[in-house]
Every structure is written in C-alpha cells, then in structure tokens.
Amino acid sequence: MANVYTNYKAILTTSELTTLYTVGSETTAIVKSLRVSNTDVDNGCKISVYLVDTSSVSYNIQTDRKVEKSTSDELLAAGNLDQETADSSASSPVPLVLKESEVIKVQAHNGGDLHVILSVLEIS
Secondary structure (H helix, E strand, O other), rough: OOOEEHHHHHHHHOOOOOEEEEEOOOEEEEEEEEEEEEOOOOOOOOEEEEEOOOOOOEEEEEEEEEEEOOEEEOOOOOOOOOOOOOOOOOEEOOOOOOOOOOOEEEEEEEOOOOEEEEEEEEOO
C-alpha cells in the first residue's frame, strides 16, 4: 500500500457547485484539512461543502458557513461550529474518511471571493 500526502486547490470564480476532489480508484482518502480563505477585503462570503457518495447521494458537511472578509477558516475544525461564535482556528481539524470514487464539492455564494485548499492522505 502506498501512502501519499497531497493537496487539491480551487479558486471559486463562480457561484456554481464545483468539484474539488474525487477519490481515485482503489484508494481511501483521509482528509486532514479543508481550508478556505476569503480574499474580498470588503465583504464576507458564505461557502457550502458536500460529500457525494457513489450512489450520487449528497451529504452536507458545511452549509452557508460564513467566512469573514480577509480571513481564513478551517472547515473541519472540532468543537463549537456556530457561525456566530466559532473560532475554528483554535481547534484542530477532525479527519474525514472518504472511500473510492466519493467526491467533495464546494460552492461559494459570491464568485471570485474564496480560495479552497484540501489536504489529504491517499492510501492505495
């Protein structure tokens, strides 16, 4: 079995649902971090994140999570994830295990504001 640490990145240029990551054939993935940065200096922006399984069922990981202007958030942080009070930078990320062919999709409410980086350990 090979273990590879890698990352996948996207600049969400539209408000369309965007595929960020698809688990490869005969691979299990452990997502270590899902980091989002808002590059807009004037406005916050909301992001939604979904896990789509091999039966095309979509599961919400985050819905309408607000990322304040000019800040970054860890979306897999443990603890209080209340949008009004969360300080996700104070918590360590909680791993998310994905199976072969499962997909992580992201959607920004405003195109051009958000950059997303997914860090993952792929085991094949």
